[in-house]
Amino acid sequence: MPSTSSNRAHPHATTELCDAGKQLYAAALRSGRIARTEVSAAPCLLDLALLHPDAEDPAWLRPVLPSAALSQRLQPLEREIQERRMLAVELTDTFEPFLAISAQSQPTTHTITVLEGKDRINAAIEMALADCTTEMLTVQPGGGRDEHTLTKALQMGKEITDRGITMRTLYQHTARHSHGTLAYAEALAQGNVEIRTLEELIERLIIIDRSVAFIPAREDRHAALELRHAGLVEYLASVFEQLWQRAVPLLDETPYAPPTDGITGVQRSIAKLLIDGHVDEAIARRLGMNVRTCRAHIAKLAAALGSGSRAQLGYLIARSGILEREN
Incomplete structure (x- = not known):
């Protein structure tokens, strides 16, 4: 002051x-x-x-004279500045050997980067794809995508396959009821693209060349993590491979078992999640369907088991033994 x-x-x-x-x-x-x-x-x-x-x-x-007055006032300030510069040089000399060690032992890239906003997320993915040379693995939970999203995905898919890069994508079984998704799969079927479906999936995941991965950081997907830690990326790739082995090619027959006693395979999946205590919204999200469709299946399940209330439905599901049958 x-x-x-x-x-x-x-x-x-x-x-x-x-x-x-x-x-x-x-x-x-x-x-x-x-x-x-x-x-x-x-x-x-x-x-x-x-x-x-x-x-x-x-x-x-x-x-x-102003010049003399100014010089007189500046002298102590310049002396202080010179002293601080000398102190900065001494501190730099002290820490320089340790900086060299740190530079040799630390990676040159950030292993985990937080991406805020969809524009920044998409830009980071596009940048990583520009450097992609071998493969792209993606997990896309939820049902069918809208036309705009599928059009962009088709364009990106063709650009990637034209470069000789392989693509493997996991959707949920509910995507099979989306005409747009089926058309997208057929359009890319001749390229290096494979699409399979599972009943339940982990959250969205993108892995590029097994060197960088992208996962959501918030439920609204307006924030993501860019992962470049070799151990983390390899772990996520292993999770993908396990899911892939259990998945069914999209253009094959529906993976659900035929209805038994009026109860379909998807209704048995819903019954299991009900028994586990999940609410309608959580069940719908995990199975990749909207809440209205989920509640319609719950109503059919209740009718098939003769349930008059939600509390009774859980008891009847456990008693019926339908969860002991394989889907």
């Missing part, structure tokens, strides 16, 4: 001149001197040593 003028009736920072001081100093410079009585309105001129007594007549004050 800058010091202030010693005159309490005339306080201001020592690096400043009040309006009266500016006018009087300018007048003194022009005329070569100024009467001492005039300076009473601006004692800061004396505090800043901008005026000194006339050697011949003490009633008058003579101005100090």
Whole structure:
């Protein structure tokens, strides 16, 4: 904090001149001197040593040249700056050996990067795809995609396969009821693209060349993590491979077992999640369907088991033994 003028009736920072001081100093410079009585309105001129007594007549004050006054004020500041520079050099010399060790032992890229906003997420994915040379693995939970999303995915898929890159994608079984998804699969069937489906999937996942992976960081998918840690990416790739082995090619027959006692395979899956305590919204999300469709299946399940209430439905599911049958 800058010091202030010693005159309490005339306080201001020592690096400043009040309006009266500016006018009087300018007048003194022009005329070569100024009467001492005039300076009473601006004692800061004396505090800043901008005026000194006339050697011949003490009633008058003579101005100090601005260049000399400035040099006098700057000298202690420049000395302090020089001392701090010397301190910075000494600190740098002290830590330089350790910086070299750190640079050799640490990776040059960030292993985990938080991406905020869909534009930044998409830009990071596109940048990683531009460097892709071998394969792209993706997990896309949920049902069928809208036309705009599938059109962009088809364009991207063709660009990737034209470069000789293989693509493997996992959808959920509910995507089989989407005409757009089936058309997308057929359009890419001749390329290096394979699509399979599972009843339940983990959250969205993209793995590129097994060197970088992208996963959601929030439920609304407006934030994502870009992972470049070799161990993490390899672990996620192993999870993908396990899911892939259990999955069924999209264009094959429906993987659900035929209805038994009026209860379909998807309804048995819903029954299992009901027994596990999941609410309708969670069941719908895990099976990749909307809540209305999920509740329609629950209603059919209740009718097939003769349930009159939601509480009774859980009891009847456990009692019926339908969960002991394989889907």
